[in-house]
Amino acid sequence: xxxxxxxxxxxxxxxxxxxxxxxxxxxxxxxxxxxxxxxxxxxxxxxxxxxxxxxxxxxxxxxxxxxxxxxxxxxxxxxxxxxxxxxxxxxxxxxxxxxxxxxxxxxxxxxxxxxxxxxxxxxxxxxxxxxxxxxxxxxxxxxxxxxxxxxxxxxxxxxxxxxxxxxxxxxxxxxxxxxxxxxxxxxxxxxxxxxxxxxxxxxxxxxxxxxxxxxxxxxxxxxxxxxxxxxxxxxxxxxxxxxxxxxxxxxxxxxxxxxxxxxxxxxxxxxxxxxxxxxxxxxxxxxxxxxxxxxxxxxxxxxxxxxxxxxxxxxxxxxxxxxxxxxxxxxxxxxxxxxxxxxxxxxxxxxxxxxxxxxxxxxxxxxxxxxxxxxxxxxxxxxxxxxxxxxxxxxxxxxxxxxxxxxxxxxxxxxxxxxxxxxxxxxxxxxxxx
Amino acid sequence: xxxxxxxxxxxxxxxxxxxxxxxxxxxxxxxxxxxxxxxxxxxxxxxxxxxxxxxxxxxxxxxxxxxxxxxxxxxxxxxxxxxxxxxxxxxxxxxxxxxxxxxxxxxxxxxxxxxxxxxxxxxxxxxxxxxxxxxxxxxxxxxxxxxxxxxxxxxxxxxxxxxxxxxxxxxxxxxxxxxxxxxxxxxxxxxxxxxxxxxxxxxxxxxxxxxxxxxxx
Numbered sequence: 001x002x003x004x005x006x007x008x009x010x011x012x013x014x015x016x017x018x019x020x021x022x023x024x025x026x027x028x029x030x031x032x033x034x035x036x037x038x039x040x041x042x043x044x045x046x047x048x049x050x051x052x053x054x055x056x057x058x059x060x061x062x063x064x065x066x067x068x069x070x071x072x073x074x075x076x077x078x079x080x081x082x083x084x085x086x087x088x089x090x091x092x093x094x095x096x097x098x099x100x101x102x103x104x105x106x107x108x109x110x111x112x113x114x115x116x117x118x119x120x121x122x123x124x125x126x127x128x129x130x131x132x133x134x135x136x137x138x139x140x141x142x143x144x145x146x147x148x149x150x151x152x153x154x155x156x157x158x159x160x161x162x163x164x165x166x167x168x169x170x171x172x173x174x175x176x177x178x179x180x181x182x183x184x185x186x187x188x189x190x191x192x193x194x195x196x197x198x199x200x201x202x203x204x205x206x207x208x209x210x211x212x213x214x215x216x217x218x219x220x221x222x223x224x225x226x227x228x229x230x231x232x233x234x235x236x237x238x239x240x241x242x243x244x245x246x247x248x249x250x251x252x253x254x255x256x257x258x259x260x261x262x263x264x265x266x267x268x269x270x271x272x273x274x275x276x277x278x279x280x281x282x283x284x285x286x287x288x289x290x291x292x293x294x295x296x297x298x299x300x301x302x303x304x305x306x307x308x309x310x311x312x313x314x315x316x317x318x319x320x321x322x323x324x325x326x327x328x329x330x331x332x333x334x335x336x337x338x339x340x341x342x343x344x345x346x347x348x349x350x351x352x353x354x355x356x357x358x359x360x361x362x363x364x365x366x367x368x369x370x371x372x373x374x375x376x377x378x379x380x381x382x383x384x385x386x387x388x389x390x391x392x393x394x395x396x397x398x399x400x401x402x403x404x405x406x407x408x409x410x411x412x413x414x415x416x417x418x419x420x421x422x423x424x425x426x427x428x429x430x431x432x433x434x
Numbered sequence: 435x436x437x438x439x440x441x442x443x444x445x446x447x448x449x450x451x452x453x454x455x456x457x458x459x460x461x462x463x464x465x466x467x468x469x470x471x472x473x474x475x476x477x478x479x480x481x482x483x484x485x486x487x488x489x490x491x492x493x494x495x496x497x498x499x500x501x502x503x504x505x506x507x508x509x510x511x512x513x514x515x516x517x518x519x520x521x522x523x524x525x526x527x528x529x530x531x532x533x534x535x536x537x538x539x540x541x542x543x544x545x546x547x548x549x550x551x552x553x554x555x556x557x558x559x560x561x562x563x564x565x566x567x568x569x570x571x572x573x574x575x576x577x578x579x580x581x582x583x584x585x586x587x588x589x590x591x592x593x594x595x596x597x598x599x600x601x602x603x604x605x606x607x608x609x610x611x612x613x614x615x616x617x618x619x620x621x622x623x624x625x626x627x628x629x630x631x632x633x634x635x636x637x638x639x640x641x642x643x644x645x646x647x648x649x650x651x
Contacts, residue, residue, distance in 0.1 A: 285545055285546075288545065289542050289545060292541075292542050293542075296518065296519060299519075300519070305518070305519045305521070306521050306523060306524075308494060309494035309495040310494070310495060310523075314523060317523055318521055318522060318523040321522035321523060321526070322522055322571055
């Protein structure tokens with residue numbers, strides 16, 4: 001959820017020689033210049049579209065135009081990412097899809113109240129002038145260098161039509177000075193290639209200051225995310241409590257009541273019909289066992305005993321033992337995470353294993369639990385036929401929601417034909433046991 | 435029979451003491467926490483120990499830990515573990531040393547005093563007594579157990595009842611067949627699982643271990 005714009009710049013030319021890097025940077029710079037050109041056009045279209053909202057039908061135009069502008073800004077972000085400077089997307093969530101005037105109005109409001117839109121526009125203005133000129137500089141040095149190299153051969157017509165021609169700091173007056181210009185041009189090309197990656201990095205940094213989410217926007221999104229996940233957590237725990245209440249009421253409580261009634265019936269029959277009393281007592285004993293069983297299942301659904309006793313890894317091992325599939329568990333967790341995280345991870349694994357059992361047609365499942373980079377990373381891989389996705393069942397969405405409460409994420413890789421790997425990450429600190 | 439009892443709930447402890455004494459057992463120690471239980475097991479070396487899984491101080495799996503530790507110190511010490519839940523993981527840990535003389539039952543089984551006492555005797559005599567819940571889950575998961583593929587449905591049933599800790603007579607009774615038929619099934623199980631003739635009790639334990647898919651040392 002957090003953005004990547006704070007990640008430090010990586011060396012742009014890792015593992016490549018300067019020549020390849022120079023050519024690449026030159027090409028990218030040129031691409032970015034044209035992208036900037038497209039962006040500024042789109043930005044002006046968007047502004048015209050905005051002015052047309054006064055006439056009404058602009059309302060329908062603006063979202064599309066802004067989407068196009070955002071696409072160009074996002075392309076810029078991606079291209080900038082190639083140089084090692086990552087820029088996160090700053091846009092707020094899209095409003096609920098809705099048709100008609102109301103929907104269009106909502107979309108417009110969402111677009112205009114998002115500060116990222118205005119920052120995109122500002123970027124689009126700079127993309128050709130300030131940053132665009134910077135981006136094209138390496139390519140310009142190539143062209144200029146080539147021109148310089150040509151000068152010894154074409155200086156006559158050039159000087160004639162263009163009186164007082166200078167090449168860099170050399171006034172071109174005759175063949176001799178044209179040769180000097182040619183030498184300078186020859187020199188300019190490698191210099192341009194050499195500096196191109198650095199110019200592009202500078203460009204990337206300026207672009208980042210324009211396109212990255214502001215601290216305020218980041219905070220706003222964070223607050224929004226926290227509010228949403230908190231609501232989810234509160235809702236799901238309330239639903240859980242209702243379920244437990246219902247289970248107790250319809251199950252154990254009813255059985256205990258029935259047992260009491262049977263016992264009082266037995267009491268009144270004690271003298272006249274001992275045989276009937278025996279049957280009643282046997283029935284009561286059976287009922288007590290069933291009540292115990294129900295309570296047991298209920299407790300297991302709330303918090304499995306092995307999880308409480310031994311922690312996540314053994315609880316998953318135990319789950320593996322009870323599965324119908326061949327489940328192999330590998331783990332590298334030096335200590336126990338906090339109980340809430342353990343519980344979330346455990347129930348997520350439960351759900352994933354149940355999915356694999358029910359839908360995947362798998363025979364073998366591999367569960368890997370690791371603690372690395374301050375996060376609990378769990379992956380569940382099956383050898384089934386694949387094709388699983390968050391839209392294919394509410395189960396995965398439920399897992400996603402539950403993990404979101406811990407800033408956890410869920411990744412699914414499930415090509416048709418398998419294998420399916422679902423991996424989850426939950427940031428957490430390990431509690432150090434004494 | 436000399437029994438050590440480890441159970442932290444007073445009502446249950448008292449009830450079990452009464453039940454065991456009524457069936458001719460002597461309670462040599464009755465404790466309510468893990469450290470004392472371990473001391474009592476090592477000092478008293480009872481004929482059988484009956485141990486609750488959750489005990490003070492941490493109320494997690496002390497019972498299992500104490501049972502494992504006591505059996506490390508006194509190999510083959512008969513231990514019957516009682517729990518509010520049966521976990522395959524714990525069942526396997528108890529069985530893993532391959533020495534037999536272990537049981538793992540749901541606390542509910544105490545309600546059927548006849549069967550409970552039979553299980554206690556079985557464990558004291560070197561056999562195993564696994565809860566039907568453990569057995570039931572294994573039957574569901576049977577698809578993945580290769581060594582058992584050669585057994586017939588009936589033989590599996592018999593093996594399941596053996597794992598619960600029933601005697602030949604007990605198995606015969608619950609399957610409504612004669613003792614002799616059961617003997618035949620059991621011999622066939624032993625030969626299919628390639629368990630060489632030795633003391634019958636030991637082979638029974640080995641068969642059960644195979645059934646529970648526990649690697650023996």
